Amino acid sequence: MSERTLAIIKPDAVRKQAIGDIISRYEKAALKPVAMKLLHMAKPVAEGFYAVHKSRPFFDSLCTFMSSGPSVVLVLQGDNAIKKNREIMGATDPAKAEQGTIRAAHGTNIEFNAVHGSDSPETATFEIGFFFPGMEIYDGR
Numbered sequence: 001m002s003e004r005t006l007a008i009i010k011p012d013a014v015r016k017q018a019i020g021d022i023i024s025r026y027e028k029a030a031l032k033p034v035a036m037k038l039l040h041m042a043k044p045v046a047e048g049f050y051a052v053h054k055s056r057p058f059f060d061s062l063c064t065f066m067s068s069g070p071s072v073v074l075v076l077q078g079d080n081a082i083k084k085n086r087e088i089m090g091a092t093d094p095a096k097a098e099q100g101t102i103r104a105a106h107g108t109n110i111e112f113n114a115v116h117g118s119d120s121p122e123t124a125t126f127e128i129g130f131f132f133p134g135m136e137i138y139d140g141r
């Protein structure tokens with residue numbers, strides 16, 4: 001079933017000039033970008049995006065990181081896009097991520113881990129709507 005997921009190429013990966021490599025991995029996995037932009041999140045924007053984590057001990061540090069430089073935010077579309085993207089991302093902690101995954105290739109540690117991916121249809125709907133109005137999402141494929 002074709003579905004959509006939200007992906008973020010985080011500030012650490014943008015700083016490492018890994019944008020092109022990561023987008024190439026999405027395309028090779030048949031995850032087609034249908035919306036995309038580069039933006040520098042203000043800290044309150046990061047706090048809104050990660051509101052689900054606000055009681056976690058790493059919340060403030062995570063939001064400081066996510067607002068430390070530009071990110072690339074994308075909507076990816078494809079069969080089982082949510083699960084497939086989580087698979088090619090690898091585990092949250094890059095040290096535990098399987099070889100060949102994006103986090104194994106580009107992650108530094110459990111916080112600076114290169115990419116974000118929605119984890120369920122409900123979070124995908126919230127996260128896509130957080131960054132993109134419907135009119136900015138390509139609807140032709």
Ligand code: ADP
Pocket residue numbers: 053058062091092110111112113115116117119
């Ligand atoms: P994922 O991004 O794999 O879905 P989570 O939703 O659990 O992981 O966490 C959101 C983000 O918070 C992670 O991608 C990572 O950047 C950061 N994070 C998660 N756990 C920790 C931790 N124990 N210490 C610091 N940062 C963390």
Ligand code: MG
Pocket residue numbers: 117119
């Ligand atoms: Mg998550």
